[in-house]
Amino acid sequence: MAGQIIIIGRLGQVADATSAIAASTGHTVRHLARPEIDLAQPGLIARALDPVLQAAPPGSVLVNAAAYTDVNGAESEPELAQAINAVTPGIIAERCGQANIPLIHLSTDYVYDGRKGTPYLETDTVGPLGVYGRSKLAGDEAVQSSGARHVIMRTSAVFSGSGQNFLRTMLRLGSRQDQVRVVHDQRTCPTAAADIAAAIIAIAGQLTDDQSKTGIFNFCGDTPRSWAEFAADIFHTATRFGETPVRVEQISSAQFPSSASRPAYSVLDCGAIFRTFGISQPDYLKALNQNVAHALAAPGPEPR
Numbered sequence: 428m429a430g431q432i433i434i435i436g437r438l439g440q441v442a443d444a445t446s447a448i449a450a451s452t453g454h455t456v457r458h459l460a461r462p463e464i465d466l467a468q469p470g471l472i473a474r475a476l477d478p479v480l481q482a483a484p485p486g487s488v489l490v491n492a493a494a495y496t497d498v499n500g501a502e503s504e505p506e507l508a509q510a511i512n513a514v515t516p517g518i519i520a521e522r523c524g525q526a527n528i529p530l531i532h533l534s535t536d537y538v539y540d541g542r543k544g545t546p547y548l549e550t551d552t553v554g555p556l557g558v559y560g561r562s563k564l565a566g567d568e569a570v571q572s573s574g575a576r577h578v579i580m581r582t583s584a585v586f587s588g589s590g591q592n593f594l595r596t597m598l599r600l601g602s603r604q605d606q607v608r609v610v611h612d613q614r615t616c617p618t619a620a621a622d623i624a625a626a627i628i629a630i631a632g633q634l635t636d637d638q639s640k641t642g643i644f645n646f647c648g649d650t651p652r653s654w655a656e657f658a659a660d661i662f663h664t665a666t667r668f669g670e671t672p673v674r675v676e677q678i679s680s681a682q683f684p685s686s687a688s689r690p691a692y693s694v695l696d697c698g699a700i701f702r703t704f705g706i707s708q709p710d711y712l713k714a715l716n717q718n719v720a721h722a723l724a725a726p727g728p729e730p731r
Contacts, residue, residue, distance in 0.1 A: 431486070472519060505558045523573075556690060618648045
């Protein structure tokens with residue numbers, strides 16, 4: 428039997444996928460989520476987390492898959508974003524360090540300013556453009572300085588066949604209209620939640636055996652896409668399952684006003700995670716096909 432995977436978060440895309448893959452690979456899974464733990468109240472984190480860490484069997488790893496992810500909302504709720512994304516990860520990491528339990532912490536491509544124009548390395552200068560990115564960067568730095576053995580995984584444009592994400596939003600819009608307008612001057616690498624989860628489980632297995640494996644690692648899908656191209660890929664894939672074609676009108680960021688600035692280019696170089704953990708970039712189109720099929724077969728509640 429593999430060790431225990433302790434997951435902070437329950438209903439998020441990555442938390443859900445990590446739980447499923449962990450269970451299928453022989454791990455026991457322990458979730459921590461509201462109301463048991465509230466990341467918006469940093470002063471109460473230790474009280475909720477310490478008993479779980481103290482009871483964890485040897486070989487356990489904690490995965491922090493929870494965050495404040497509303498990029499626009501963070502601009503109007505900066506204190507909340509800071510508490511959840513910046514302060515709480517530092518506390519979680521400190522408690523993990525004291526319990527000698529490795530931590531895998533999810534981060535984002537939005538810590539970069541998007542001006543580089545070539546894939547970002549983990550060692551490149553950071554420069555987040557908005558509250559969300561700044562809060563996530565502060566969380567990364569808190570984890571790094573905590574003394575805990577950690578892996579910070581920076582990823583991008585997470586999608587899934589369930590939950591609230593760009594893929595399901597596009598399918599919802601496409602079911603109501605034959606054309607959508609999507610930004611074309613922001614380029615990223617869409618990444619399936621299940622692929623992130625598989626990488627997390629692979630890393631967890633190695634962290635318990637090799638204490639030298641620590642630091643920040645990029646991980647994303649293998650195909651750079653603008654958001655408009657991503658939308659077009661979603662609709663093209665959906666036609667294979669009998670859905671009506673939907674046209675994507677490419678627009679500029681200036682034509683789609685937003686309260687938060689986003690990096691124009693946030694493609695990630697994933698060489699380090701392959702060299703350290705043997706994890707390759709996942710096949711974006713294969714993952715897209717699987718997740719579109721899942722979304723259409725079991726659409727569930729509409730995203731808000």
